[in-house]
Amino acid sequence: MLPRYYSYTQFEDYLQKILHALNGTVLQDLIIGKSVLQRPIYGLKFGSGKVRVLAWSQMHGNESATTRAICELLKRSDLDYLLEDIELYIIPILNPDGAENWTRVNANNVDLNRDAVLLSQPESIVLRKVCDDFQPHYCFNLHGQRSMYGSLNGSTPAQLSFLAPSGDQKKSLSVARIKAMRVINSINTNLNHRVDGIIGRYKDDFNRNCVGDFMMNSHVPTVLFEAGHSGADYSRDKVSMLVYQALVIALKSVGTNQILDADVVSAYESIPEMSTAYVDILIKNVPTPIGNRHLSIQYHEQVREGELYFIPILIGVNREDVLNGHRVIDLLGHHHFKNDLIVEGSFEIHSESLNIKIFAN
Template sequence: MDFKEIIKWYENTYLRKNIGLQITVENLVSILNVYNVNLKELCKSENNKPIYSIKIGSGNKKVLIWTQMHGNESTGTKSIIDLLAFLETSNFNFIKTKLFEELTILIIPILNPDGAEAYTRDNILGVDLNRDAVDLIAKESKCLNKILNDFKPEFCFNLHDQRTIFNVEGTKNPATISFLAPSVNEERTLTESRKKTMSVIVSMNEILQKVIPNHVGRYTDEFYPKATGDNFQKAGYHTILIEAGHYKNDYDREVVRKFNFLALLQGLFFIATTKSFKNYLPYFDIPNNDKKFYDVIYRNALYENKIQDIALQYKYKLVNNSVEKILELEKVGDLSNYYGHFEENLSGNIFYLI
């Protein structure tokens, strides 16, 4: 895949619109209106909103992708919009033909429409859908489970956003994209299913390292007995978790969206064309995610009669139907081992919390 040409298309030809942090089902329907996309209603959410699917291709290898199981994590949905635009409006016919002929892709953009509307992680009943794979309390989890059992995909992509606190271990770079091949047990056994999953991640990481070197992390593979990815992986569906994260000054996640799209396209193309899913070992060369970032650090501030460092973190709230970032005090003390996306040395001047 000639990623340089694809980036050129993305930046120069594709009439991409900024969307911001919130995407509701209504937003999605209106954005996709300009494309020849057939949205099929799969189920209803707890609050009776439609959960849609989009089907692409007619190949033998089946891939299931879902986004926004956490309602306020919209970068995956933006990348799906980009993917649909790529398939419909670009001239990369070789790649497109491979995807259409080798794969049948079922996409559920916005699995949690009520959370998307309220801009919350959980669904309207306060259920974290990513911890509901066993109990299946929420209608949205039942919906995903039914699709999994009916469609029986070979591969799944579970698209999330991660917070701005993560860096790539050993660097001052934010973890702009992080991957995980979820574990199937507490021993984190390297099953054949996990190895296959890892080999797809290896192919995506190779591309990203050329575009955003040392900005890719590997999420902890600690086993979560009730998590979706872990349970799907355990059931033999090769499940790839992608966490879109922070990139310099990209608080609206309009830049990482491009990298997420590129990773997803590469993952799909790899699944469509590779003869072997055995190259999994380089997965372990991807550095771990670490938690060394705050949004803002004021160094050497006079605060409560002491010279110390002050860290602040943005919290996101829906105010009059728009997402507002509000800086809140997060930590006070010696933060010399931490990095701020924005830093200022107050050199002993007083820090006022407004």
């Protein structure tokens, strides 16, 4: 499996090996457009079934777990059987420049997921052209979420999350939206027992500039996938495999004809909604001259010389909206703490005795 951060050249080499194993064509034949910095954008088509599914990943360059999941899907020995009823079109990385630089935005500093209407960027135009030409029956919009998401009460992190986007301001329950809900319900039913945290549900406020909302507004059932976080899985290896399993379930789901009824909506709405109640490290009861305080620490991700580093940053003190951490340290009765907690002017925070420091992954 690819690491969490990889250069675009590494991705191209890895993809070429997968395609070679599939006896596929060379990469030069698969270029469907270019990024702002003229990096190639690849489009892959598999299967010849009646149900057309379009999936795109890494439109936010620093969200690689779903791309890694796609690579796992393409390595399946029974891919032809899985796609017996499906024609699958995949754009593994829509934002090559963002992927290379580990940024959410593209090289013009534009969030591609807010460019569905304007189509101001070459990457957005590529995606729209594929949609228009391929005419998908379903879209899978693949993303990764930050480690701040968890259950509303803060008890459990969100390791996977999904959304059947609204297609209008009224959040209407159109046929397309209910179809997307059915796919998500299938994933939740079959995968819920395998996650360390929860499978969460995103809020469905409508924004036509977002690609998923735009597609649903165009009556194309669209499923938003979000690779989340749990525990110490900063490599996102576990969650990448969960996304891979979710993709398999979703593809099986769209390949079957099931009745759409009210139970689909109620089952979807039973998936727990999320909050941004988590931090990476929550240090409780830090002694200060004005009393004990709780410190909220979030990792800032930064690529240096081809490696992804996680830098602990103090983002708040006694924040009421922070309910939990992927790592919780209570200094009351903590026998190993040597009073060596240092907060730099940049808000980087370090402690050897608490093992809080910059690390690479």
